[in-house]
């Protein structure tokens with residue numbers, strides 16, 4: 359989850375602020391736990407050191423920085439696509455999904471990406487998202503279970 363926040367803020371000045379991403383992840387986890395009347399310490403997780411207001415403000419600043427940053431998305435896409443190409447399984451999945459996307463835009467295809475923990479699903483998905491963004495294709499990402507299935511995640 360920390361990696362996800364890092365990726366989300368990759369264009370902002372806080373992109374190397376590991377502590378901030380840790381706090382954002384803990385904050386997200388805590389908001390879910392509180393719905394079940396438990397808190398971070400119940401699971402041995404560290405307590406939050408930043409307030410909700412601090413985190414909201416820093417996120418807002420980061421989003422504004424992203425908007426005004428001169429981002430070379432072409433360059434980023436080239437780098438991550440090269441990495442995906444170096445992994446045969448990711449490349450096969452990438453080609454399958456992108457060829458279907460290109461082949462039937464009018465049908466609004468839905469894809470389900472599944473794989474063992476840490477095998478590179480998020481990395482591949484980010485490559486697909488950026489590729490679609492660059493090609494002007496609308497993409498919506500979701501999950502069936504867990505935190506990633508929450509609409510606000």
Ligand SMILES: Nc1ncnc2c1ncn2[C@@H]1O[C@H](COP(=O)(O)OP(=O)(O)OP(=O)(O)O)[C@@H](O)[C@H]1O
Pocket residue numbers: 361441442443444445448473474475476477478479480481482
């Ligand atoms: N093609 C690649 N080249 C270099 N690094 C990669 C590549 N694919 C994945 N990684 C790295 O491997 C690690 C695990 O990848 P990733 O987080 O995408 O896996 P995942 O399947 O989404 O994991 P989980 O199921 O635990 O969420 C990350 O640090 C990611 O940056």
